[in-house]
Amino acid sequence: MDAFEYAAPQNLQDAVALLAEASGEARPLAGGTDLIAQMKENRRSPSLVVDVKKIPELNVLSYAAGLRIGAAVSCTQIAGFAPVRVHYPALAEACALIGSYQIQNRAALGGNFCNAAPSADAVPPAIAYGAMLVIAGPNGQREMPAEDFFVGPGQTVLEKGEVLVEIGLPPPPPHSGAAYLRFIPREEMDIAVAGVGAFVRLSPDAHTCEQARIVLAAVAPTPVRAKEAEAFLTGRALDETTLAQAGELASQAASPISDVRGSAAYRLELVKVLTRRTLGTALERARGEAA
Amino acid sequence: MAEYNVIGTSLAKVDAPERVTGKATYGADLDLPGMLWAKLVRSPHAHARIKQIDTSRAKALPGVKAVITAHDLPSLPKGATAPLVGEVSIDMSAIREIVMASDKARYHGQVVAAVAATDPFIAEEAAGLVDVDYEPLPVVEDVLQAMQPDAPLVHEDLHTLEEATQEKSDQPSNIATHMVYARGDVEAGFAAADAVVEKTYTTQMVHQGYLEPQACAARVEPNGRVTLWTSAQGHFTIRTQLVTLLGLPASQLKVVPMEIGGGFGGKALALFEPTAIVLAQKTSRPVKLVVSREEVLRATGPGAPAVITVKAGATQAGKITALTTTMRYDAGAFPGSPVARGLLVGLAPYKLDNMLAEGFDVLTNKPRVQAYRAPGGTPAAFAVEALMDALAAEIDVDPLAFRQKNAAEEGDTLPLGMPLNRIGLTQMLKQIETHPCWTSPLEGPQRGRGLALGYWIGGSFTSSAEVKINPDATASIFVGTVDLTGTRTTISQMVADELQLDPQDITITVGDTDSAPFADLSGGSRITYTMSAAAHQASQDVLTQLKERAAEKLKVSIAEVEYQAKRFWAKNDTRNEVSLAELARESVAWGSGPIIGKGSTTRMQPAHAYAAHVADVEVDPDTGKVTILRYTCFQDVGKAINPTQVEGQIQGGAVQGIGWALNEEYIFDNGELKNASLLDYRCPVALDLPMIETVLTEVPASEGPYGLRGVGEVPIVPPGAALANAIYRATGARLYELPMNPERIFWATRGNGANGSHETNGSGGA
């Protein structure tokens, strides 16, 4: 690990200014569960580290017209926030399976986004719920849909000096439900071999699917929507057969690699299974059958 | 003495307070005034000639005090050896190459140079400035490939040793040793069989998974002697190796044992200590060397993988008629895989009249393997026990009944030649018959139950103890054996009972090489076993000395002195008595002298340990993931000195075996380890495991004062096959390759897995 400067600004403007004016590489620091490990392994060597945990805007956690989560709020706080558990169970689930209790106490949702691992667990459910991101930079603030945030492994649209401020989720519509499932060979402390987040909104009679979002993790350079599968489900009655068909279609949206965590062929099979199972839980939730 | 007060009870660990409060000092806790930090430079090639090493840029970095290469280590005659334990000796010229490669790097991560600097960050930076000119050579990674005549040679000058004749092959080869053990007539045996099954099984390189990375520190004292602090399994063993390696007389070297955070066989060799000492000598400052987790995984010496073919035949009635096996163990880059132990362990549970067992010690461009808990046993038992399950199924005999029909007994001769003294295998198998883990129905789809046996020979070798009486009528024990498993506690329990003292009245110290009585290293399930004899002897010595003094005071002969509950009295006059307190007080008074008892043992018979594991699993048919529903370990422990610690050993061993079975594996790419982190090298975590139930059988060992057997190794032996056999019953698919990770099971259950022939599809994690 190389020597670096450390700053902990109290407000957003100072953080942006520090990051924008830094001469070498500058990195925001939230929980540090990704960044510090990467620095120790010399995979990143920033000359300036800017702790963003003292900035008020990044510590917001509220539910009124939708959910607002500051980018520095920890997974433990999110998973323990009652409105999240009630209205966004898929996000609560994902936050509660990242690493371990110790990791969740440190890890921020913003960190999970900005680290931009294709396997990030909290991202697919957030996208499935229709998340919007608020970004601040030297030229002011901008907003964008969460799914447009990722460019490739470890890469986002953030420009020099830009900071992710907030993740916003719209209020869940009636007759909707979502879920997230990942596959790991162990029960915890592992990185997804594949993950699937799904959201469905049903007709008031709960018979047909009016809208679906399916987001895949760890099977492409970025989290990806399985749009063909979504289109297939829209307007259809959901049953074992259609869910399985959606799984087949979802696997076509995946472009996995083979690595030490699994072969590409296996990952495609997992996408099918996880899509079917995740949709099943989302459906139960939309029908009010499951928590 | 048959009744014990302390032996057989689950006394809390005597060193628990230091351990749980973080006060115990491990190697990495050392902080010496003026200390420098060492960092090792490692080869980025799995096989490369070292053409030149230029240390000038590293030396020029401010804060760097020394940079060394293999040229700075004392030279060593080829073939120089040092004793390890018993008849086993270590090739120190190989150790020297592992410490620092001279002409060739033979595995990725092999050390080629080392630096010492004023802080760890400078040391790391300097390590990156050592310029090494390599000429990469073709890499041989796979055991079967390495055995081919045209394979790249790991050592150009190595010739195969034929063990029986002690002759060497004409052509150089990657096969270091070939051994054959034969008995009876296997052809006739197979001809008499009603069913014959033959399969080939493969296991991967795995790591011991000790929590603490290796750490040591060295200092040259003003008088020129060297003090070395290290977290190793035996400080006397380390000293013996250093004497050969560095040419230092034993008396010039004091090795201080630090608390050790696990070893499991992986911390028996002096692989880091020589570097710390040479750097300390060069700089005249203390030098500390701590390796990282990544280095631990990459290059400190994992457990050996193997490719094992087993063929066995049986009659319709379930009697084994013949068995042949070929075990090919991968030693990594230097000879010394545990193949002989593999042959021993795999076959030891059975009566085999007709048998042919062949072993190969094979070299590859991978890190030199080290011992790992029951070294060699886990791959061998995976192969043999999975095959026995298939054979029993073939003739439609219940797997437990099949084992019972063929189980080894006292008086049999083990396949490798040793006669069996008293063993408890039959009694243990009888216990399974009626145990709910075996008799309860296992309902539900995708569920199955598996059984497998295990064996470990149980080490002996030298152990010594001193026991002295303190002026307050308590006792202090002094030993030279590192406490890996709770031996401070068990030794204290034995001495407490022998001297009829409360455990609180006993203290125990592990001393350094200058002060403690000599002992071989801690490993091989040998410490509690051999220490029972040494501590017993030392306690008896103390009692004899006390009785002599009591006899003098009571004016009777020693034979007439009785002792109980801290009082000595004359047999014929119970009022004629003297207390232990009085004798103890007087022992420090002028004219009386201290009471010091000594005990030592060096050649006890083996106390053979047998185990059987029963596993219930459920397999997710869509993903291939295994959930262990229930896991029960049966084991003949001889006598449980401390049942909780015995159960802890069994549970820990079983968990490591489960890791080996389900997810742990080294994944290489052209000799480079691709998963050198605990994230991707997947040891089981707590949530992956059910409660590991234990059932203790106590058939006393033939030797030793309490009949105990070493318990630590054998529980790692059965899990591979116990789980493979359970997975077969759950899914109908037999797996021939460890680890049985979800992906391997997924493909195997789709008819797309390895089939026990030599081609394995290697789909897992490819």
Ligand SMILES: Cc1cc2nc3c(=O)[nH]c(=O)nc-3n(C[C@H](O)[C@H](O)[C@H](O)COP(=O)(O)OP(=O)(O)OC[C@H]3O[C@@H](n4cnc5c(N)ncnc54)[C@H](O)[C@@H]3O)c2cc1C
């Ligand atoms: C043992 C272990 C287990 C893990 N298990 C999982 C798991 O199961 N699932 C999973 O998804 N992840 C896992 N992770 C990865 C990690 O914990 C998560 O990605 C976590 O959410 C990262 O959050 P953080 O706050 O720690 O991020 P940090 O490490 O602080 O930052 C991550 C990256 O984002 C940047 N960054 C942080 N905040 C901002 C901001 N506001 N604006 C711009 N850039 C920013 C940083 O510069 C850095 O590049 C694990 C990590 C460890 C060490």
